[in-house]
Amino acid sequence: MAELLALDAVSAGYGESTVLEDVGFAMNEGDSLALLGRNGAGKTSLLLTLMGLTRLHKGSIRWGGLDLARMPTHQRARSGLGWVPQERHMFPSLTVEEHLTVVARPGPWTLAGIYRTFPRLHERRANLGNALSGGEQQMLAIARALMTNPRILLLDEPMEGLAPIIVQELVRIIRRLGADEGLSVIVVEQHARLALSLAARAIVLDRGRIVHDSDSASLLADREKLDRLVSPA
Template sequence: MAELLKVENLSAGYGEAVVLNGVSFSLNEGETLALLGRNGTGKTTLINTLAGATRQHAGTITLAGAALHKLASHERAAAGIGWVPQERNIFKSLTVHENLTAVQRPGRWNPDRVYEMFPRLAERKTNLGTQLSGGEQQMLAVGRALVVNPRLLLLDEPLEGLAPIIVSELLKAIARITRDEGLSAIIVEQHPQAILAISHRAVVLDRGTVVHSDTAQSLRESPELLDRLLGVAR
């Protein structure tokens, strides 16, 4: 598989504060990366940095051979980054359908395909963002990232605070998007076993640096290591 994303010696943060220090990893076309770590280790900062929402102090980010770190956030979307931030950031004053068509770019993903994947959104396509439940807002945030037709999907804690039935629906959708459709993705999640099960690779951050990198299967099958790194296996 061809390399899609390459991050080398990345240092970034907010203002003068450096949160990430010397982060390096790569991701191939069609692969999913589980980005793990305890709270406050820099996972969200890394996702935000890839999307162009932090201050980068050093290092390079390359997407399909292009220097992503030189681009503004809106240019990164055009270059192939689809971003679902922790806050979801849907347009709450627009309808579900308007949220999707407002950012749509040409490609295989369109509102109809999003509605097929998330029937709840099809039932609520004329509802405003303010009229959606938390789970429906998350589905819309994922759908909105898909209709940009990205090469790389960034998901920051997509299952956080959702009811178990919604978590199950979203996991199935994410597995379809990545495993079946072959869209590359980086997923931050506090429930590692759920994400490791649908990922190819795993990177663990601690204090803003990479402390472990391996296949997702290997980490999933090593509960003692997972417990030592994250404190969540048992």
């Protein structure tokens, strides 16, 4: 399969501060990746680096063969990076449907398809985004990213603070996106076992460096190693 994303010896951070050091990995079309690590390990910073919201100190990032580092954030989104930030970023003056239509780009994901996947959003399509429950806002954040028809979906803590029944629904949807839709996914999630169940490959960060890279199934089966890598120090 064609290479989609490749990082080579990437170091990045905020201003002069370095958060990520010598990070390198590659993904092909349709791949799924779980980013794991303790709090402060650099997981969110890696997603922000992909979106152009940190300072790239050295290394290279290729996106579909192009130099991603030269693209401004809005162009990265238009080129196929679908970002679902941890904060969700609802617009208080927009309805659910306006959240979806304002970002829509041509492709297989349409408003009708979104409403089939997220029936709750169809029921609340006239509601303001900030009037939704936390779980509904997370659904809307994911749906909004899908309406851009991305080639890869970047999910930052998608299950944080959600009720178990909502978590189960989102897990089902995210798995379907990879298995049935063939969408590439990078998921950052504090619940390591849950994240491993959503992705075929796992990378563990510690202090901004990759300390483990394997298939998810083997890491999930090695409870001792997993606990050692991700449990609080």
